[in-house]
Amino acid sequence: MTENLISVVDDDESVRRTTTLLIESFGFPAAAFESAELFLRSGHLHDTSCLVLDVQMPGMNGLQLQSHLAAAGCGIPIVFISGYESKDFRQRAVQAGAAAFLGKPFSDEQLLQTIRSALRFSHRDDSLGQIEE
Amino acid sequence: MDVQYEQDAGEIKRLQRCINDLVCLLALPALWSGGDISQVLDTLLNTLMRMLRLDLVSVRLNLSVVETPIEIVRVAQSFGPMPPAHEICEALNHSLGDNSPKWPPLLRNLMGDGEVSMVPLPLGLQGELGVIIAAAQRAGFPQQTEALLLNVAASQACIGLQEARLRSQQKCIADELDRRVARRTAELTAANAELQLQVGLLQRLPVSAWTLKPDGTPDFVNRVWLEYSGQTLDFVRSRPDAWISAVHPEDRETASRSFWEGVRSGQGFAMETRFLRARDGTYRWHLNQAVVLRDAEGRVLKFVGTTTDIDDQKRAKEKLRRSEAFLAEGQRLGQIGSYCWRPATDEITWSAELYRIYELEIGMPVTLELIRSRVHPDDVTLIEKMKLVDQAREGSHDFEWRYRLLMPDQSIKYMHAVAHSTRDQNGQSEYMASVQDVTARRLAEEARDKAQSELASVARVMSLGALTASIAHEVNQPLSGIITNASTCLRMLGADPPQVEGARETARRTIRDGNRMSEVIARLRALFSKKEPTTESVNLNDAVLEVIALSILELQKNRVVLCPELADDLPLITGDRVQLQQVILNLLRNGSDAMCTVEDRPRQLVIRTERDNGDRVRLTVQDAGIGFDPQAADRLFDAFYTTKCDGMGIGLSVSRSIIERHHGRLWATLNEGPGAAFSFSIPRTPAGLAHADGIRNIQAPAVTGSAAA
Incomplete structure (x- = not known):
């Protein structure tokens, strides 16, 4: 199991690759997926510490993946990135428990801080779990 | 004494008888009166036989040296049998001889x-x-008295025969005279019949015929005229211009002038007048013609003339003139001129209205220089176009042509010609064109286009929110990439040790995203800029791919599965690329919108390009959406017709106007299954596009997503 694996789901190859490179430059391991369906079938569902997720995607979109994971009891913190500055999407994403909602373009620092806080949230969950154990 | 007495008495008796016989002989000419020679001779011989108790009497008569003498012999019965008469005569002649004085x-x-x-x-x-x-x-024969009686009878016979001969000659002459008179009479009768026929013909000709004396007085007028005018022959002959009372009052002065000029000059005349028809009191047009007949010395003998009813022809001519006038008026009202060119003679004919449109003096000779002086220097004149078509000698010679006139005051007139080639009566080819001044229509169209463009702008503003989001996404995507890549690059270079290879890749990605963004901006600029539409060669497939690139995200957002089916062998078309892309974009968005409520089937949207009949190219966008009401099919393309609560109904009407300006058509059909298909078909090279009235002047209405049927 990879520690602090960051999974990127975006249908745009360029965005996917660029985002992955940036995350790796932060020092985190990263995995890239073209669609929500591919991510769900990848087997990385349980070792992903943070999910960087695009809103607009063919097939299952970001919000649908979020509700699907929630319904499955999977509490991976999700950082949404979106080209559409939509209050509606942002509101729905945050209400559904998203760790962050980043509108494009965003700076590397913004992403790094967002991922770090998401990971802390994730680790706190983990530590809580460990404490309970 | 008694003997003496008896002798005396016998003598007296003999003398008395002699006198009686003399009287009888002297009365013979009266008996002969009117008789012919044979009667004279017959009477004479009978009288002499009886009177003188002759035994034989003969006569030989030489009427002329050429005729055979007449010989008659009478013999008394007591004389006994006699030889035939001619033998007796011969014997007598022989005993007498020919010489009468010696008898x-x-x-x-x-x-x-x-x-x-x-x-x-x-x-x-x-x-x-x-x-x-x-x-x-x-x-004792002849006694003295008998000799006297014979001599008297001979002289009486001579007189009687002379008279009879005279009468006979007279009769011959009279007979000859009668014969000649009869022959002449027969000749005259025949000639008269011929004359009667001729006179009858003259009287019944279907024209009025007449002759005038040298002073102009009519001396013959045929029945046709008398029946037409109701005038009598005496009246017409009464004075030279009696006939003028039948002329329409308005025509009298000119008729009289022409008549007297013709008569006095001895040249005759030809004039048209209206004459009163006595039968119904109407005036009818007549042609009056007179030619002159002269004698050997050149003096005027007569004028011979006819008066012909030309009323029907005149009315037909007037009707023709009127319909020509109507045509000319129609041309003037419609500002349509007629243009005719005959290649064989290079002769150009214009109608009056065409002169008016060109602002040239009506009737002046139409030359190439004259035409060139009016047609816009950049434009090909109609006559040049006709010559080009004529030289091509292939296919139809019918065509349309649009060109401009540049008037002396620098104003522009827009001309639209519809030309047709035909053959005249002699089989020579002839080009006929209707040329219309469409300037007013052009101005109206431009005003309408402007209004439509403004409407389209309204639609654009209305959907600006949706559009901004779309643009933001398009721009943000590469912009975000640039920032991310640049940051990544810096981080890789700042690492220890620096990740040079990774930094190089991110730098390349930065450049790639920069280019991508620049393309997006160029596309957006082309789509929404105000620049004039252009005519260029367009690869419709490329145009479709660009539109897909622009709209794919929005389509994906709406879960639309786009299936491009682009033909490999699609020819290039001539037109305005951006305008055509606006139409395509509009059709894609309409298709996408039509499927937004569809959940039970794939939201499949097919965009297909293909060759169409007649060197055309067709594009179809087929959706699986809600379709449309077949009864509303005609209204789909009307401005402001929309089935969407948030639409303005501008998109399809503007799309159609763009396609029509490319000389194509845009239509909608319902699928066999769910949904509808919208197609347009445009000719590869629209006629007239390369010219002044091509789409160079077309406004560029924008088409936007939500503003469609």
């Missing part, structure tokens, strides 16, 4: 049973008429 007063001859005394009586002074021979057997 003896009496000769004796043996004849029959005994001797006879024969007295020859010459007819005429020298016996030239012939001779009478009286003969008797008795002795």
Whole structure:
């Protein structure tokens, strides 16, 4: 199991690759997926510490993946990135428990801080779990 | 005494008888009166036989030297059998001889049973008429009285025969005269019949015929005229211009002038006048023509003329003139001129209205220089176009042509010509064109286009929110990439040790995203800029791919599965790329919108390009959406017709106007299954596009997503 694996789901190859490179430059391991369906079938569902997720995607979109994971009891913190500055999407994403909602373009620092806080949230969950154990 | 007395009494009796016989002979001419020669001779011979108790009497008559003499012989029955008459005559002639003066007063001859005394009586002074021979057997013949009676009878016969001969000659002459008169009469009768026929013809000709004396007085007028005018021959002959009372009052002055000029100059005349028809009191147009007849010295003998009813022709001509006038008026009202060119003679004919449109003096000769002086220098003149078409000599010679006139005041007139080639009566080719001044229509169209463009702008503003989001996404995507890549690059270079290879890749990605963004901006600028539409060669497939690139995200957002089916062998078309892309974009968005409520089937949207009939290219966008009401199919393309609560109904009407300006058409059909298909078909090279009235002047209405049917 990879520690602090960051999974990127975006249908745009360029965005996917660029985002992955940036995350790796932060020092985190990263995995890239073209669609929500591919991510769900990848087997990385349980070792992903943070999910960087695009809103607009063919097939299952970001919000649908979020509700699907929630319904499955999977509490991976999700950082949404979106080209559409939509209050509606942002509101729905945050209400559904998203760790962050980043509108494009965003700076590397913004992403790094967002991922770090998401990971802390994730680790706190983990530590809580460990404490309970 | 008694003997003496008896002798005296016998003498007296003889004398009395002689006198009676003389009287009888003297009365003979009265008996002969009116008789012919044979009657004269017959009477004479019978009288002499009986009166003188002759035994034989003969006559030979020489009427002329050429005719055979007439010979008659009478013999008493007591004389016994006699030889035939001509033998007796021959014998008598022989005993007398031809020379009458040598004839003896009496000769004796043996004849029959005994001797006879024969007295020859010459007819005429020298016996030239012939001779009478009286003969008797008795002795003492002729007695003195008998000789006297014979001489008197001979002279009476001579008179009677002369008269009879005269009468006979007169009768001959009279007969000849009668014959000649009869022959002449027959000739005259025949000639008269011919003349009657001619006169009858002249009287009944279907024209009025007449002759005038040298002073202009009519001397003959045929029945046709008299029946038409109701005038009498006496009236017409009464004075030279009596006929003018039948002329329409308005025509009298000119008619009189022409008539007298023609008569006085001796040249005759030809004039048209209206004459009153007596039968119904109407005036009808007539043509009056007179030619002159002259004698050998050149003096005027007569004028011969006719008056022909030309009313029907005149009315037909007037009707034709009126319909030509109507046509000219129609041309003037419609500002349509006629243009005719005959290649064989290079002759150009214009209607009056065309001169008016060109602002040239009506009727001036149409030359190439004259035409060139009016047609816009950048434009090809109609006559040049006709010549090009004529030289091509292939296919149809019918065509349309649009060009401009540049008037002396620098104003522009827009001309639209519809030309048609045909053949004249002699089989020569001929180009006929209707040329219309469409300037007013052009101005109206431009105003309408402007209004439409403004409407489209309204639609654009209305959907600006949606559009901004779309643009933001398009721009943000590469912009975000640039920032991310640049940051990544810096971080990789700042690492220890620096990740040079990774930094190089991110730098390349930065450049790539920069280019991508620049493309997006160029596309957006082309789509929404105000720049004039252009005519260029367009690869419709490329245009479709660009539109797909722009709209794919929005389509994906709406879960639309786009299936491009682009033909490999699609020819290039001539047109305005951006305008056509606006139409395509509009069709894609309409298709996408039509499927937004569809959940039970794939939201499949097919965009297909293909070759169409007649060197055309067709594009179809087929959706699986809600379709449309077939009854509303005609209204789909009307401005403001929309089935969407948030639409304005501009998109399809503008799309259609763009396609029509590319000389194509845009239509909608319902699928066999769910949904509808919208297609347009445009010619590869629209006629007239390369010219002044091409789409260079078309406004560029924008088409936007939500503003569609």
